[in-house]
Amino acid sequence: xxxxxxxxxxxxxxxxxxxxxxxxxxxxxxxxxxxxxxxxxxxxxxxxxxxxxxxxxxxxxxxxxxxxxxxxxxxxxxxxxxxxxxxxxxxxxxxxxxxxxxxxxxxxxxxxxxxxxxxxxxxxxxxxxxxxxxxxxxxxxxxxxxxxxxxxxxxxxxxxxxxxxxxxxxxxxxxxxxxxxxxxxxxxxxxxxxxxxxxxxxxxxxxxxxxxxxxxxxxxxxxxxxxxxxxxxxxxxxxxxxxxxxxxxxxxxxxxxxxxxxxxxxxxxxxxxxxxxxxxxxxxxxxxxxxxxxxxxxxxxxxxxxxxxxxxxxxxxxxxxxxxx
Numbered sequence: 001x002x003x004x005x006x007x008x009x010x011x012x013x014x015x016x017x018x019x020x021x022x023x024x025x026x027x028x029x030x031x032x033x034x035x036x037x038x039x040x041x042x043x044x045x046x047x048x049x050x051x052x053x054x055x056x057x058x059x060x061x062x063x064x065x066x067x068x069x070x071x072x073x074x075x076x077x078x079x080x081x082x083x084x085x086x087x088x089x090x091x092x093x094x095x096x097x098x099x100x101x102x103x104x105x106x107x108x109x110x111x112x113x114x115x116x117x118x119x120x121x122x123x124x125x126x127x128x129x130x131x132x133x134x135x136x137x138x139x140x141x142x143x144x145x146x147x148x149x150x151x152x153x154x155x156x157x158x159x160x161x162x163x164x165x166x167x168x169x170x171x172x173x174x175x176x177x178x179x180x181x182x183x184x185x186x187x188x189x190x191x192x193x194x195x196x197x198x199x200x201x202x203x204x205x206x207x208x209x210x211x212x213x214x215x216x217x218x219x220x221x222x223x224x225x226x227x228x229x230x231x232x233x234x235x236x237x238x239x240x241x242x243x244x245x246x247x248x249x250x251x252x253x254x255x256x257x258x259x260x261x262x263x264x265x266x267x268x269x270x271x272x273x274x275x276x277x278x279x280x281x282x283x284x285x286x287x288x289x290x291x292x293x294x295x296x297x298x299x300x301x302x303x304x305x306x307x308x309x310x311x312x313x314x315x316x317x318x319x320x321x322x323x324x325x
Contacts, residue, residue, distance in 0.1 A: 053137070053189060053232075053287050057082035060133045062125065064088045064116050064173060065143030067095035069243030070193060073276025074140050077284050079107040086129045086136070088114035089143070108133070116143045116169030122176035135186065138287055141173040142193040142236075151206035157256040158207065166211035170218060178231065187230035189287050192219045196239045196300045200307060223292050234286040239297030240273035 053059070061078040065071035067089035075085050079102050087109060089095040095111035102109040112128045114121045129136040145165045147158055170192045181188045197205060198212035219235035226233060279296050286294035 053290075056138075056284065056288070058084070059137035060084045060086065060129060060135055061138045061140060062086040062088065062129050062136045062177070063140040063142055064114060064122075064125075064169060065193075066140075067091050067098060067111075070144075070238065070241055070276045070279050071140070071142045072098055073241075073278070074142060074191075074280035074283055075102065075109075076277045077280030078138075079105065079109075080281075081284060082107075083138075084108040084133055085110075086125070086132070087111045088116075088125050090115050116141075116172055117164040119172045119175065122172040125173075126176040126180060130180070135184075136177060136180075136188070138189045138191065139173055139177045140191045140193070140283070141170040142191075143169045144193060144195075146205065146208045148204045149207075150203075151210075154207050161256055162207055162211050163214075166208075167214045167218070170215055174222065178226070181231055182229060185230075187232075189232040189234065189290070190219075190222065190226075191234045191236055191283050191287060191294070192222075193236045193238075194219070196237050196295065196297060196304075198235070198237055199304050200300065220292070232287070232290040234283070234291055234294050236279070236283050236286065236294045237296070238274065238279045238282075239295075239300055240270055241276055241279055241296075242270060242273045243276060 056078070061075070061083045063071050063075050063078070063085065066075050066085075066087035068091075071087075071089070075087055075098060078085050085099075085102055085107060087095045087099050089111070090113065092111060092113040095113070099109040099111040110128065110132055112125050114125045116122060126136065143165055145162060147154070147162060174190060177188070178190070180186075192215050194215040195209070195212040197209040198216040201209040201213070216235050216237070219233055223233035274296060282294055282296045285291070
């Protein structure tokens with residue numbers, strides 16, 4: 001919460017063209033103190049067993065797609081745990097609004113305009129987080145979009161959009177933050193938002209599921225590569241959640257043109273879905289437990305079990321000799 005009599009938050013545009021809300025606590029003296037506190041905290045963190053984040057209070061969370069939906073839910077869940085929050089979103093105004101809401105409730109927060117499809121924007125996001133808070137402990141690569149329709153009818157422009165946000169947004173986020181953590185010898189945690197659709201596929205949402213399957217695979221590989229480096233990795237796989245994902249086309253780049261979209265068929269299910277803050281709480285439990293897979297909707301278990309049962313059956317079938325002809 002801002003101290004009585006302190007100046008209001010300032011809006012600043014840096015050389016990268018990214019406009020952000022900054023607060024006077026992000027001045028150089030505060031940043032220096034934050035770095036000292038971070039160093040002391042890291043000295044107490046066990047590296048061998050993973051990031052060791054049982055206590056999230058005071059840690060810094062960076063959330064892409066943080067202005068609304070699951071991202072806003074994650075941000076509010078982080079605030080509940082006493083974390084400091086960096087909200088990144090291609091829509092700056094709602095990100096600023098949420099940052100002010102969190103600030104008013106006592107959570108240090110800043111908002112940064114970031115297009116996750118642009119590596120430079122994610123580098124600038126990392127710069128902003130480290131400049132303001134001295135570090136970043138948990139990166140939530142959460143930004144995501146969807147488009148519905150027959151998978152064989154989507155154009156390359158459609159694929160470019162969904163892959164650009166859903167997959168390359170994760171890749172760009174990790175490339176911006178992970179090397180900094182490794183160079184500084186810091187333990188940290190990455191949470192990549194996939195979906196239960198990263199394990200189950202079907203009609204209409206096939207392109208979306210394809211991108212989410214990719215996020216699951218990326219996260220599994222990343223977890224293996226970073227396990228011995230003190231950086232944990234989780235892949236968040238929510239089911240129906242009450243968000244505005246069905247309106248994602250509002251942020252589709254104009255250069256890609258419009259495209260038919262059948263997401264209206266999922267709107268009823270989403271409207272009755274889980275509150276985003278509960279998804280955020282599941283995500284934070286995954287961070288504390290250093291869990292690779294974080295599911296939120298156990299009702300999908302039978303479907304996932306059936307999928308893997310079919311995979312196992314196919315492997316068993318492969319044991320049988322094949323005959324020529």
